[in-house]
Amino acid sequence: MTEATSQLRVYDDTRAMxxxxxxxxxxxxxxxxxxPLGVAGRVAQVITAEWGDELIRAWNTAGWYVQPRRVGDRIxxxxxxxxxAVMMGDTLSLKVYQALAAALDMNRExxxxxxxxxxxPTDLYMAEGLIATLxxxxxxxxxxxxxxxxxxxDEVAVLYLTEVDYRSGRRHDMxxxxxxxxALGIVTVWDLAHSAGALPVDLAGVGAxxxxxxxxxxxxxxxxxxxxxxxxxxxxxxxxxxxxxxxxHAKPFAFDLDYQPAGxxxxxxxxxxxxxAMAALEASLDIWDRVDLGEVRARSLxxxxxxxxxxARRCPSxxxxxxxxxxxxxxxxxxxxxxxxxxxxxxxxxxxxxxxxAPDIMRFGITPLYIGEAEVMRAAEIIEEVINGELWRxxxxxxxxxxx
Amino acid sequence: MTEATSQLRVYDDTRAMxxxxxxxxxxxxxxxxxxPLGVAGRVAQVITAEWGDELIRAWNTAGWYVQPRRVGDRIxxxxxxxxxAVMMGDTLSLKVYQALAAALDMNRExxxxxxxxxxxPTDLYMAEGLIATLxxxxxxxxxxxxxxxxxxxDEVAVLYLTEVDYRSGRRHDMxxxxxxxxALGIVTVWDLAHSAGALPVDLAGVGAxxxxxxxxxxxxxxxxxxxxxxxxxxxxxxxxxxxxxxxxHAKPFAFDLDYQPAGxxxxxxxxxxxxxAMAALEASLDIWDRVDLGEVRARSLxxxxxxxxxxARRCPSxxxxxxxxxxxxxxxxxxxxxxxxxxxxxxxxxxxxxxxxAPDIMRFGITPLYIGEAEVMRAAEIIEEVINGELWRxxxxxxxxxxx
Numbered sequence: 001m002t003e004a005t006s007q008l009r010v011y012d013d014t015r016a017m018x019x020x021x022x023x024x025x026x027x028x029x030x031x032x033x034x035x036p037l038g039v040a041g042r043v044a045q046v047i048t049a050e051w052g053d054e055l056i057r058a059w060n061t062a063g064w065y066v067q068p069r070r071v072g073d074r075i076x077x078x079x080x081x082x083x084x085a086v087m088m089g090d091t092l093s094l095k096v097y098q099a100l101a102a103a104l105d106m107n108r109e110x111x112x113x114x115x116x117x118x119x120x121p122t123d124l125y126m127a128e129g130l131i132a133t134l135x136x137x138x139x140x141x142x143x144x145x146x147x148x149x150x151x152x153x154d155e156v157a158v159l160y161l162t163e164v165d166y167r168s169g170r171r172h173d174m175x176x177x178x179x180x181x182x183a184l185g186i187v188t189v190w191d192l193a194h195s196a197g198a199l200p201v202d203l204a205g206v207g208a209x210x211x212x213x214x215x216x217x218x219x220x221x222x223x224x225x226x227x228x229x230x231x232x233x234x235x236x237x238x239x240x241x242x243x244x245x246x247x248x249h250a251k252p253f254a255f256d257l258d259y260q261p262a263g264x265x266x267x268x269x270x271x272x273x274x275x276x277a278m279a280a281l282e283a284s285l286d287i288w289d290r291v292d293l294g295e296v297r298a299r300s301l302x303x304x305x306x307x308x309x310x311x312a313r314r315c316p317s318x319x320x321x322x323x324x325x326x327x328x329x330x331x332x333x334x335x336x337x338x339x340x341x342x343x344x345x346x347x348x349x350x351x352x353x354x355x356x357x358a359p360d361i362m363r364f365g366i367t368p369l370y371i372g373e374a375e376v377m378r379a380a381e382i383i384e385e386v387i388n389g390e391l392w393r394x395x396x397x398x399x400x401x402x403x404x
Numbered sequence: 405m406t407e408a409t410s411q412l413r414v415y416d417d418t419r420a421m422x423x424x425x426x427x428x429x430x431x432x433x434x435x436x437x438x439x440p441l442g443v444a445g446r447v448a449q450v451i452t453a454e455w456g457d458e459l460i461r462a463w464n465t466a467g468w469y470v471q472p473r474r475v476g477d478r479i480x481x482x483x484x485x486x487x488x489a490v491m492m493g494d495t496l497s498l499k500v501y502q503a504l505a506a507a508l509d510m511n512r513e514x515x516x517x518x519x520x521x522x523x524x525p526t527d528l529y530m531a532e533g534l535i536a537t538l539x540x541x542x543x544x545x546x547x548x549x550x551x552x553x554x555x556x557x558d559e560v561a562v563l564y565l566t567e568v569d570y571r572s573g574r575r576h577d578m579x580x581x582x583x584x585x586x587a588l589g590i591v592t593v594w595d596l597a598h599s600a601g602a603l604p605v606d607l608a609g610v611g612a613x614x615x616x617x618x619x620x621x622x623x624x625x626x627x628x629x630x631x632x633x634x635x636x637x638x639x640x641x642x643x644x645x646x647x648x649x650x651x652x653h654a655k656p657f658a659f660d661l662d663y664q665p666a667g668x669x670x671x672x673x674x675x676x677x678x679x680x681a682m683a684a685l686e687a688s689l690d691i692w693d694r695v696d697l698g699e700v701r702a703r704s705l706x707x708x709x710x711x712x713x714x715x716a717r718r719c720p721s722x723x724x725x726x727x728x729x730x731x732x733x734x735x736x737x738x739x740x741x742x743x744x745x746x747x748x749x750x751x752x753x754x755x756x757x758x759x760x761x762a763p764d765i766m767r768f769g770i771t772p773l774y775i776g777e778a779e780v781m782r783a784a785e786i787i788e789e790v791i792n793g794e795l796w797r798x799x800x801x802x803x804x805x806x807x808x
Contacts, residue, residue: 019452019456019457021456021457021459024459026459028459028460031460032455032459032460034456034459035451035452035455035456035459039451040448040451040452043447043448043451043680044444044447044448047439047443047444047447047626047684048423048439048444051436051439051626051627052423052425052438052439053423053425055425055428055430055432055436055438055439055757056432056435056436056757056759057752057757058627059627064627090494090495090498090675091494091649091674091675091676092675092676093647093649093650093651093674093675094494094498094647094649094674094675097647101537117661120650121650121653121656121659121660121661122649122650122651122675124661124662124663125648125649125650125653125663126647126648126649128648128662128663129645129646129647129648129663130537132644132646133505133534133537133538133646134537134538134539135538135539135540136539142661167659214676216676222451222455222679222680223455223462223463223468223676223677223679223680224676224677224678224679224680224681224682226678227675240536241533242533242536242537243497243498243501243530243533244529244530244532244533245495245497245498245526245529245530246497246524246525246526246529247497247526249525249529252525253762254762255525255571255761255762256525257521257525257528257546258528258532259528259529259532259533270495270497270498271494271495271496271497271498271526271631272495272496272618272620272627272628273627273628274628274630274678274681275626275627275628276447276626276627276628276680276681276684277628277678277680277681278628280451280680348461353459353460353461355460357659358657358658358659
C-alpha cells in the first residue's frame with residue numbers, strides 16, 4: 001500500500017479519485033471529507049473475502065490485529081510523528097481523554113488544565129468528566145485563544161488545545177506554545193482534528209507530548225472513521241493507560257486476571273478495533289500516501305486567499321473571522337453573519353455545501369484534493385447571490401434541522 | 405426495516421442468509437459471527453448513496469445522527485430491554501467502563517466491586533483502570549464463579565459479572581443474583597457478550613441496573629461492530645456519564661463550553677458514531693428482527709447436547725467443562741484438553757473452526773442460525789479423528805500464531 005509510486009499532483013490527479021455529486025460545490029470537507037472512489041471496493045473486499053471467507057482466521061491472515069498500528073504508521077507521516085508512535089481506534093473524544101489522563105498523571109502536583117474558549121466542546125466536556133472522576137480538585141481554566149500564551153504558568157499541569165479553531169479557523173503556534181509550556185514544566189495535549197491532512201504538522205519537531213485527531217475530515221476516512229492517538233516515544237513506556245482494555249495488555253491472549261500494559265503506544269488500544277471502518281480509511285490513505293502535504297498546504301492557502309478576496313469584494317456584509325496571515329490559519333475560511341444559519345441553508349439548496357456553527361459562523365472548508373479555483377469561484381458567485389440578493393430571508397431557510 | 409414480515413424458521417430459512425465458505429464447519433460464531441449476505445450491499449449503499457451523494461447532509465437525510473438509538477431499539481428486543489433504554493457505540497470495554505463508573509457513583513459509600521475469576525479480562529482491566537483513576541480506595545474482589553452468591557454482602561457497591569463465562573460457557577443465574585444484590589443495596593452491571601443473540605435475556609424482567617454487550621459474536625455485526633449499553637430507565641436521568649462526550653450533551657449543536665448531559669441513555673453517547681460499522685450491523689439485524697429467540701435457544705441447547713453426547717462417546721480424553729444442565733449454560737460447549745492449542749490448529753486445518761482459550765480450553769460455539777445437526781455431526785467426526793488419531797501431535801500444529 002505504501003509502495004514507491006509516483007507522487008500525485010494535487011487536484012489535477014487527485015480530483016478524479018473522489019466521488020462528488022453533480023451540481024455540488026463541497027466546502028464541508030472539514031466536517032466530513034468526500035468519498036474516495038477506492039473505498040467501496042476496499043470495504044467490499046474486506047467484508048466478502050476477509051470476514052466472509054476467512055472468518056475468525058482473518059485476525060491473523062488478513063492482518064486485522066495489527067491494523068491499528070499499521071494504519072497509525074501511515075497517519076504518522078502526515079503529522080510528523082515517529083514511526084510506531086501513533087495508534088488508531090475509538091473516537092477523538094476518547095483519544096483526547098486518554099491523552100489528558102496520561103498527561104495529568106505525569107504532573108500530579110499541579111491541578112490546572114489550561115485550554116481555550118475556541119477548543120472544540122467535546123474536548124472540554126471530556127476534561128470535565130475526567131476531573132469529576134479524578135475527584136482531586138483539578139480545574140479546567142479557559143483563556144481566550146489569543147491569551148493562552150500569557151496564561152501559561154507553573155500552576156498549569158497540562159496545556160490542552162486544538163491547533164486550529166473549529167469555528168474561526170485560527171491556528172495556534174504549536175511550536176512556540178509547546179516550547180514555552182515545556183519551559184514551565186507543562187505537558188501538552190494537541191487536538192489535530194482540523195490539522196491532520198489540512199497542513200503539515202511536525203509533532204516530533206516541536207517536541208509534542210500527546211496529540212490526537214480524527215480521520216473523517218480532511219483525511220476522508222468516512223463517517224465515524226476511527227481516531228488516532230500520538231504519544232511521544234519518550235513517554236510511551238511510562239504513560240498511564242486510564243482506559244485499560246485488553247487489546248492494550250502486554251499479553252492480550254494470555255487472558256491474565258491482572259492488567260499489565262503493553263510497551264509503547266500499543267497500551268492505548270482499548271477494545272476490538274473497528275475493522276470495516278478502518279478499511280475505508282486505508283483506501284483513503286492510498287491517496288494520502290502519494291500526496292505532498294506542502295503542496296496541499298500551498299494550494300489550500302491560495303484557495304483560501306481567493307475566497308477571502310472574492311467575498312471581501314462581493315459581500316461586504318460578511319465579516320471575516322479567519323486570520324488573513326497564512327501562518328495563523330488552518331484550511332477553512334469563516335465569516336460571521338447574523339443570518340448565517342438561514343444563509344447556509346440557502347447556499348446548500350443551491351449546491352454550495354458549507355456549514356454553520358452557532359451563534360453566527362458560516363464555515364467553508366478548503367480541501368485541495370478535490371476543490372480548485374473553479375469551485376471556489378462558483379461558490380463565491382452563489383454566495384454573492386444569496387447574501388446580496390437576500391435570498392436567505394425566505395421562510396423556508398429559517399427552519400432549524402435536527403443536526404447542522 | 406422492522407416491518408411486520410413473516411417469522412423465519414431458524415436454520416431452515418436462516419442458513420441461506422449467510423455466507424459460509426465451502427468445506428468449513430464454523431463453530432466460532434461466539435467469537436466472530438458469520439457474514440450475513442445482506443451486509444455487503446447495505447454497506448455499499450451507505451458508502452455510495454449516503455456518504456458519497458449526501459455527504460454531510462446524510463446526518464439528517466439518512467438518519468445517521470439517530471442511528472445509535474434506532475439500532476439500540478432493535479437490540480433492546482433481543483435483551484428484554486425497554487424501548488429507548490439501549491444506546492450503541494464504541495466497544496464493549498468502554499461500555500462496561502461507563503456502566504461501572506455510573507454504578508459506583510450510585511453507591512459512593514461502598515468500595516468493593518465484586519466480580520468473578522471467569523469474567524472476561526477486559527472487564528477486569530477496565531475496572532482496574534477506573535479504580536486507579538478514581539483513586540478512592542476501591543477494591544476489585546474476585547470470587548470463583550460458584551462462590552459469587554456467597555460473596556454478596558453489604559460491603560459490595562457493584563456486582564460486575566459476565567452472564568455467560570467466555571471459557572466454560574457456564575451461565576450465572578441473572579435473576580437470582582440481581583434480586584439478592586438488590587436486597588443488599590448492590591447495583592448490578594451485566595456483560596452480555598455471550599448472551600445477546602445466544603439466549604433470551606430479560607433485563608427489564610430481572611430488574612437489571614446496567615448491562616452492556618458486543619454485537620460481533622452471536623449478532624453477526626462484523627469485526628469491530630459497535631457495542632451496546634443498557635441503562636435501566638429508572639436510573640437513566642441520574643446516571644453520571646464519566647465519558648462525557650459532545651454527542652451525549654443535552655444540546656450538542658449549541659456548542660456550549662459546559663457539559664450538560666442529555667436526558668436518558670442518550671447521555672451515554674460519546675463521540676461520532678461509527679456509521680459504516682453500524683450499517684453492517686443493521687443488515688444483520690434484518691435477520692434477527694424476524695427470528696424467535698426462544699426457538700434459537702431451543703435449537704442451541706439441542707445442538708449443544710448433541711455435541712456433548714457425541715464427544716463423550718467418541719473422545720473420552722476431552723473433559724467437558726460446560727455444565728450439562730440447560731439453565732446453567734450459554735451457547736457454547738467447551739472442553740479441557742492438555743493438547744488443546746495444537747488440537748484446535750489441527751481441526752482448523754481440517755475445516756472445523758472453533759477456538760482455544762488459555763490455558764487448555766477448546767471452545768465450540770453453537771449458532772443455530774447457520775449451524776445444524778449435520779454440521780455438528782461432521783465436527784464430531786473430525787474432532788474424533790484429530791483427538792483419537794493423535795493428529796494434533798504433528799509438529800506443524802505446535803506453532804503458536806500471533807492471535808488465536
